[in-house]
Amino acid sequence: MTAVESTTAKSANGMTETLVTIQVDGRPVSIPEGGTILDACSKAGVSTPTLCYAENLTPVNVCRVCVVEVENSRTLVPSCSRVAEEGMVVQTDSERVRHSRKMVIEFLDTSVDLSQTTAPTSNEAGGRNLADWAAEYGADSSRYGPAPQTMDEEVKIQDNLYIRDYDKCVLCYKCVEACGDDAQHTFAIAVSGRGFGARISTEFDVSLPDSACVYCGNCVAVCPTNALQFKTEFDLREANNWREEEQSVTRTVCSYCGVGCNLELHVQDDTIVKVTSPNDHSVTSGHLCIKGRFGWQYVQPTIQRKPS
Amino acid sequence: MADLHLTADRATTAESVAVDAALAAIGVDSALVMEDERLVRGGTHRRHARRHALLPALHALQTESGWISPGGLNYVAEVLQVPPAEAYGVASFYEMFRVDEAPGHDDDVVHVCVDAPCLEFAEAKIASLEAEGKHVHRSPCLGQCDRANANDGPALFIQGRQKANSVPADAPSLAGELWPLPQKHEPGLKLLKRVGRVDPTSLDSYVAMDGYKALARAFELGAEQVIEEVATSGLMGRGGAAFPTGIKWRGVAGADGEQKHIVANADESEPGTFKDRTIMENDPFALIEAMTIAGFAVGATKGWIYIRGEYPLATARLESAIEQARAAGFLGTAIAGAKSISFDLEVRRGAGAYICGEETALFNSLEGFRGEPRQKPPFPTTHGLFQQPTAINNPETLLNVLDIVTDGGAAYAASGTEGSNGQKLFCLSGHVTAPGTYEVEFGPTLREMIDVAGGVTGGELKAVLLGGAAGSFVGPDLFDMPLTMEATRAAGASLGSGVIMAFNEHTDFEAVCIRIAEFFKNESCGQCVPCRVGAVRQHELLIRSKGKVMNGELQLLEDMDRVMKDASICGLGHTASTAVRSAISLGLIGAN
Numbered sequence: 048m049t050a051v052e053s054t055t056a057k058s059a060n061g062m063t064e065t066l067v068t069i070q071v072d073g074r075p076v077s078i079p080e081g082g083t084i085l086d087a088c089s090k091a092g093v094s095t096p097t098l099c100y101a102e103n104l105t106p107v108n109v110c111r112v113c114v115v116e117v118e119n120s121r122t123l124v125p126s127c128s129r130v131a132e133e134g135m136v137v138q139t140d141s142e143r144v145r146h147s148r149k150m151v152i153e154f155l156d157t158s159v160d161l162s163q164t165t166a167p168t169s170n171e172a173g174g175r176n177l178a179d180w181a182a183e184y185g186a187d188s189s190r191y192g193p194a195p196q197t198m199d200e201e202v203k204i205q206d207n208l209y210i211r212d213y214d215k216c217v218l219c220y221k222c223v224e225a226c227g228d229d230a231q232h233t234f235a236i237a238v239s240g241r242g243f244g245a246r247i248s249t250e251f252d253v254s255l256p257d258s259a260c261v262y263c264g265n266c267v268a269v270c271p272t273n274a275l276q277f278k279t280e281f282d283l284r285e286a287n288n289w290r291e292e293e294q295s296v297t298r299t300v301c302s303y304c305g306v307g308c309n310l311e312l313h314v315q316d317d318t319i320v321k322v323t324s325p326n327d328h329s330v331t332s333g334h335l336c337i338k339g340r341f342g343w344q345y346v347q348p349t350i351q352r353k354p355s
Numbered sequence: 356m357a358d359l360h361l362t363a364d365r366a367t368t369a370e371s372v373a374v375d376a377a378l379a380a381i382g383v384d385s386a387l388v389m390e391d392e393r394l395v396r397g398g399t400h401r402r403h404a405r406r407h408a409l410l411p412a413l414h415a416l417q418t419e420s421g422w423i424s425p426g427g428l429n430y431v432a433e434v435l436q437v438p439p440a441e442a443y444g445v446a447s448f449y450e451m452f453r454v455d456e457a458p459g460h461d462d463d464v465v466h467v468c469v470d471a472p473c474l475e476f477a478e479a480k481i482a483s484l485e486a487e488g489k490h491v492h493r494s495p496c497l498g499q500c501d502r503a504n505a506n507d508g509p510a511l512f513i514q515g516r517q518k519a520n521s522v523p524a525d526a527p528s529l530a531g532e533l534w535p536l537p538q539k540h541e542p543g544l545k546l547l548k549r550v551g552r553v554d555p556t557s558l559d560s561y562v563a564m565d566g567y568k569a570l571a572r573a574f575e576l577g578a579e580q581v582i583e584e585v586a587t588s589g590l591m592g593r594g595g596a597a598f599p600t601g602i603k604w605r606g607v608a609g610a611d612g613e614q615k616h617i618v619a620n621a622d623e624s625e626p627g628t629f630k631d632r633t634i635m636e637n638d639p640f641a642l643i644e645a646m647t648i649a650g651f652a653v654g655a656t657k658g659w660i661y662i663r664g665e666y667p668l669a670t671a672r673l674e675s676a677i678e679q680a681r682a683a684g685f686l687g688t689a690i691a692g693a694k695s696i697s698f699d700l701e702v703r704r705g706a707g708a709y710i711c712g713e714e715t716a717l718f719n720s721l722e723g724f725r726g727e728p729r730q731k732p733p734f735p736t737t738h739g740l741f742q743q744p745t746a747i748n749n750p751e752t753l754l755n756v757l758d759i760v761t762d763g764g765a766a767y768a769a770s771g772t773e774g775s776n777g778q779k780l781f782c783l784s785g786h787v788t789a790p791g792t793y794e795v796e797f798g799p800t801l802r803e804m805i806d807v808a809g810g811v812t813g814g815e816l817k818a819v820l821l822g823g824a825a826g827s828f829v830g831p832d833l834f835d836m837p838l839t840m841e842a843t844r845a846a847g848a849s850l851g852s853g854v855i856m857a858f859n860e861h862t863d864f865e866a867v868c869i870r871i872a873e874f875f876k877n878e879s880c881g882q883c884v885p886c887r888v889g890a891v892r893q894h895e896l897l898i899r900s901k902g903k904v905m906n907g908e909l910q911l912l913e914d915m916d917r918v919m920k921d922a923s924i925c926g927l928g929h930t931a932s933t934a935v936r937s938a939i940s941l942g943l944i945g946a947n
């Protein structure tokens with residue numbers, strides 16, 4: 048054991064914080080005590096693939112795509128949840144790490160429709176998406192026989208606000224967390240079943256309108272795979288008319304009440320196609336209620352909101 | 356109930372009565388809960404406070420209605436203030452709970468074991484049961500591997516509808532017969548010394564055979580000295596991971612926390628394992644006394660026995676033993692006359708899930724959550740049951756403590772071998788003359804153990820599955836290996852939970868291995884990607900390689916094994932490929 052030097056630094060809010068220093072790929076990195084290995088990787092400028100991790104949710108460390116090698120640990124370690132300890136020696140690009148990350152991507156690619164997992168699945172803004180990581184690690188999904196078992200789910204369209212396409216679900220638990228303890232406290236959805244048969248579900252798979260869902264859309268906002276999708280986006284994609292590159296994003300403040308949630312209006316062809324909220328916003332942390340998320344028809348009275 | 360949104364389905368009166376009774380049995384008053392809940396609003400704490408009652412409530416529903424009906428689930432959700440989606444997520448996790456549709460008829464469900472060694476007799480039995488119109492469920496290992504043979508067929512467990520669950524083979528025991536120990540009662544027996552001789556339904560009989568002497572001795576030694584003796588003994592856990600018990604107990608004793616727990620991990624679902632059932636059915640007071648000593652040593656006042664749902668006789672014997680011990684002052688406050696010491700015990704039943712034997716999955720299951728393992732650290736010694744300091748041990752591990760306390764840790768350490776101290780139970784099954792639970796002082800070789808059980812039947816011994824489905828096959832080159840922790844480790848094998856499953860030369864190893872792969876596929880909790888998908892891909896690979904020489908597939912199998920070992924959350928994923936790959940190395944499959 049090396050002696051622990053008590054290093055301190057001023058944090059943004061002026062409080063004194065203790066720092067811990069770990070080695071990431073041979074370079075020392077110091078982060079505030081309590082931070083994770085992933086935080087240290089970000090600080091060191093090391094890009095890490097992530098799927099189940101989100102800065103506004105409690106880590107569940109289930110996807111295992113972010114694993115790193117920690118000296119003296121028998122197995123690899125999920126960087127998103129493991130708290131950095133003084134003196135830890137971490138490898139993020141060893142053969143073991145590359146192998147496990149590659150296999151996780153192959154496993155997901157053979158069982159789930161990842162075609163719309165386009166969001167950056169990395170710890171850096173504007174970072175690489177899953178396809179980039181697949182290329183980086185040389186993932187080869189063709190070697191699993193003629194017909195590997197897949198999620199094999201039909202799209203659930205039960206209302207006019209959002210759809211659920213569990214064929215695209217990687218079971219990252221993010222929607223469950225957003226609906227539950229981490230944001231909404233509605234608990235309309237949970238993980239059901241076991242093993243490969245595990246699915247995100249309401250009780251007895253009752254339809255969303257029959258469930259506890261209050262249509263805040265927070266689950267949609269956190270879903271990394273587009274398994275949960277705003278109906279507006281789904282319809283445009285079905286019509287082959289979803290053109291994300293051409294969309295503009297306008298930031299505004301929700302006018303329904305005095306809380307002051309920031310909204311990002313995504314606009315295509317002068318029409319609002321979805322509403323999000325910035326993750327780093329101090330009021331919302333990315334979460335909204337039904338009014339801010341879906342209540343924009345007054346801006347655009349032409350759009351029909353009645354359930355189909 | 357302002358906060359919970361429930362569908363319109365309502366429980367039948369019989370369902371709500373059954374749930375209320377199950378809750379009352381564990382000290383949760385449903386009417387009272389609903390009364391004060393009207394006054395309290397929201398919050399995580401409230402969702403968790405009574406959640407541990409969820410599994411008992413679901414058991415009651417399943418027994419009453421033959422399934423978890425939407426109305427019944429709503430009632431449980433309302434009474435316990437658990438969101439219905441979460442309650443459904445829990446119910447649908449377990450093998451013994453049916454959530455898809457109401458049973459078509461009122462019959463019981465006959466669970467037929469389809470794991471080796473029952474495997475070779477299973478399909479014939481299933482066909483004959485189905486011909487009789489029985490509702491059959493193909494079950495993973497039922498922990499009765501000693502009973503599988505050509506005459507009696509595979510192990511059975513009957514899940515009763517509106518009546519208690521039962522095991523047909525328990526009939527003689529229920530009629531009061533003592534279970535015949537397959538081994539002679541030699542003076543050397545320690546763990547099994549009372550088995551087959553003591554009346555398991557009588558505290559007096561237990562006390563007459565030296566029962567509760569160890570607890571008295573523990574009080575004389577004092578808590579710290581008990582831990583010292585256990586540490587000196589070198590006792591290592593018998594649940595599979597072989598962790599030193601003394602270190603575990605010291606950790607719990609030194610951990611901060613008002614409430615600490617002792618948990619006996621009696622989930623016993625590793626295929627080939629049935630030793631804990633032998634103990635619990637035939638000498639239940641011994642486990643209770645050992646847990647009481649453990650509680651005293653680490654400063655825990657609460658003990659739990661988490662027992663697999665398919666062990667009705669052991670459950671009944673333990674529950675009756677706990678009641679008798681409590682009535683006689685051996686449990687409760689001021690136990691055995693020691694004024695300042697309290698310790699009490701509760702039995703909780705699992706509901707069919709191998710993964711719930713993994714210690715942190717067990718905690719989640721007992722707390723009323725899905726049986727998903729937790730990432731470690733933190734460890735159970737500081738963050739165990741209800742996030743409180745917990746010593747969790749296998750029943751066999753705990754039983755060793757009685758002799759350690761009575762004879763001293765040094766005497767225990769002097770027995771056995773250099774790296775494996777004391778006594779060990781082995782579960783012999785498969786192609787041996789007299790399958791059963793056998794006790795030896797560490798030292799005999801694999802071949803000697805098979806001889807103790809009367810030798811191989813039906814031909815030459817071809818391979819042995821050592822340590823269960825999570826263990827590995829060993830071939831003739833290791834038949835003379837001593838069954839110690841050190842020798843098995845050096846050979847790249849493991850004793851695991853003490854499984855010795857013998858296979859003769861006529862075995863269909865392909866069928867055995869495909870079933871092992873299917874077992875892991877079915878039993879994965881599904882939480883982490885490497886195991887959830889890897890176990891399926893491994894099963895697919897074995898099926899498409901059937902009858903073929905495995906060449907190109909070997910690299911893929913190795914790649915999958917590596918990610919499951921390296922990146923899975925728990926031991927299930929870590930070991931899901933071990934047996935299959937060992938079978939390939941030995942040429943048992945993939946080489947024809």
Ligand SMILES: Cc1cc2nc3c(=O)[nH]c(=O)nc-3n(C[C@H](O)[C@H](O)[C@H](O)COP(=O)(O)O)c2cc1C
Nearest residue numbers: 592593594620622623624712713714748749752926
């Ligand atoms: C998938 C899985 C299943 C397990 N099942 C059991 C079990 O049924 N009984 C048991 O005692 N330990 C089981 N274990 C091991 C426990 O996690 C734990 O190590 C053990 O209960 C500790 O007790 P011990 O130190 O006395 O062995 C299992 C582990 C895994 C990964």
Ligand code: SF4
Nearest residue numbers: 226260261263264266
């Ligand atoms: S929309 Fe909101 S309430 Fe409905 S499921 Fe998603 S997170 Fe839960």
Ligand code: SF4
Nearest residue numbers: 216217219220222270
């Ligand atoms: S629906 Fe989306 S957010 Fe929810 S578990 Fe699946 S992939 Fe994750």
Ligand code: SF4
Nearest residue numbers: 880882883886925928
């Ligand atoms: S390794 Fe398997 S059983 Fe263990 S947590 Fe992961 S999915 Fe669940």
Ligand code: FES
Nearest residue numbers: 108110111113127
């Ligand atoms: S991002 Fe770390 S395990 Fe999923």
